[in-house]
Amino acid sequence: MLEALAGTGVDARAFAQDIGVENVLVNDMDPACVAILAQTFPHVTSLDINKEGQQLFIPVDLVYLDYNTHTLGRVYNRDRRLCTTDRLAFSTARKFVILNDSSIFGYRIWSKKHYSRMLGAEIPSEEAFYKAMAGYYHGLYPEWNLTAVGYCFTTKNGGFAYLLFSRQPGELTIREYKQ
Numbered sequence: 001m002l003e004a005l006a007g008t009g010v011d012a013r014a015f016a017q018d019i020g021v022e023n024v025l026v027n028d029m030d031p032a033c034v035a036i037l038a039q040t041f042p043h044v045t046s047l048d049i050n051k052e053g054q055q056l057f058i059p060v061d062l063v064y065l066d067y068n069t070h071t072l073g074r075v076y077n078r079d080r081r082l083c084t085t086d087r088l089a090f091s092t093a094r095k096f097v098i099l100n101d102s103s104i105f106g107y108r109i110w111s112k113k114h115y116s117r118m119l120g121a122e123i124p125s126e127e128a129f130y131k132a133m134a135g136y137y138h139g140l141y142p143e144w145n146l147t148a149v150g151y152c153f154t155t156k157n158g159g160f161a162y163l164l165f166s167r168q169p170g171e172l173t174i175r176e177y178k179q
C-alpha cells in the first residue's frame with residue numbers, strides 16, 4: 001500500500017500491523033516527518049505530490065490519502081491540486097482507495113444546505129449524506145464504489161471520515177465511531 005501524505009506515520013503504523021512495514025510505502029515532503037518515518041519504514045520517499053505525483057503513484061493494491069483538509073466542497077469546486085492527486089490515486093490503485101475526508105464536520109455544523117445542493121439530494125441524516133456521496137463519487141470515478149464509511153466527531157479537529165472505495169461493487173456500510 002501507499003500512504004502519500006504520511007505525516008509522522010500514525011496511520012501507516014496501524015496499516016503495518018496488518019500487512020507489515022515492508023509492504024507500506026510512505027511519503028511526505030516534510031523532512032522532519034521523513035526522519036520520523038525512516039525510523040520505522042524501510043520504504044520512505046520525500047516527494048511533493050503536487051510536482052512529483054506521477055513518480056510517486058505507482059500501482060499498489062491500496063492508496064490512502066490524508067490531506068487533513070479533503071472535503072466534498074473542494075472536490076465539487078474542482079480544487080486543482082486536490083483533484084489531480086485524487087485522480088492519480090484512483091487511476092493507480094489496483095483494489096482500494098481510502099480518503100480521509102472532513103466533510104462530516106461541515107455537514108453537521110454549517111454547510112448542510114450547500115452539500116445538499118452539490119449532491120442534488122435531500123440529506124437529512126449522516127446516512128443519507130454518505131449514500132448521496134457514494135452516487136456523486138461513482139459519477140466522477142465510474143470504476144469505483146464507495147463501500148464503507150467510518151466517521152467520527154472529535155474535539156480536536158471537528159470530525160473526519162475514512163471513505164473506503166473499492167473497484168468491486170458492494171453495499172455501502174456506514175458506521176459512526178465515538179471518540
Ligand SMILES: C[S@@+](CC[C@H](N)C(=O)[O-])C[C@H]1O[C@@H](n2cnc3c(N)ncnc32)[C@H](O)[C@@H]1O
Pocket residue numbers: 004005006007008009010011012027028029030033047048049050066067068
Ligand atoms: C494530515 S497529515 C498526515 C497525517 C498522517 N496520516 C499520520 O498518520 O501521521 C498531512 C501530511 O501531508 C504532508 N504534505 C502536505 N503537502 C504535501 C505535498 N505537496 N507533498 C507531500 N506531502 C505533503 C504534510 O507534511 C503532512 O505531514
